[in-house]
Amino acid sequence: MDERTKAYLAGIIDGEGTITLTRLHKNQTPSPVVSVSNTHLPLLQWIKERAGGAISSKNRSKPHHTISYVWSIRHDKAIHLLKEIKKYLLIKKKHADLVVLEYKKVTHRAGKYTPEMLRKKNALVQKIRKLNQR
Numbered sequence: 001m002d003e004r005t006k007a008y009l010a011g012i013i014d015g016e017g018t019i020t021l022t023r024l025h026k027n028q029t030p031s032p033v034v035s036v037s038n039t040h041l042p043l044l045q046w047i048k049e050r051a052g053g054a055i056s057s058k059n060r061s062k063p064h065h066t067i068s069y070v071w072s073i074r075h076d077k078a079i080h081l082l083k084e085i086k087k088y089l090l091i092k093k094k095h096a097d098l099v100v101l102e103y104k105k106v107t108h109r110a111g112k113y114t115p116e117m118l119r120k121k122n123a124l125v126q127k128i129r130k131l132n133q134r
Contacts, residue, residue: 010088019095035072044071
């Protein structure tokens with residue numbers, strides 16, 4: 001990805017995106033996710049072509065609502081993307097720094113956690129959630 005594309009993508013994530021730690025399944029610990037929700041599918045396709053990830057549609061809560069979509073990238077691919085774009089982030093730079101600098105320190109490769117390791121990982125999750133509050 002060239003620097004211009006990285007900067008543009010960072011702007012989209014700053015304005016429309018989310019950087020968080022979440023779990024896919026109940027028995028997993030939270031892992032990094034970068035996502036962008038939007039009603040303009042071509043924008044999300046543009047992101048996917050450059051950064052990878054997946055696009056899914058969201059359920060409409062009311063029939064008159066416009067169909068919306070979510071592009072997301074997870075796990076190590078999300079960390080790699082954040083490393084690439086974090087120097088261009090303004091609003092979500094703290095989120096990216098926490099994920100890039102701290103996530104691997106509190107994550108056990110085999111998924112087996114001591115109570116202390118789990119406490120540290122949950123503390124990181126709480127820091128990121130606090131940043132995501134409006």
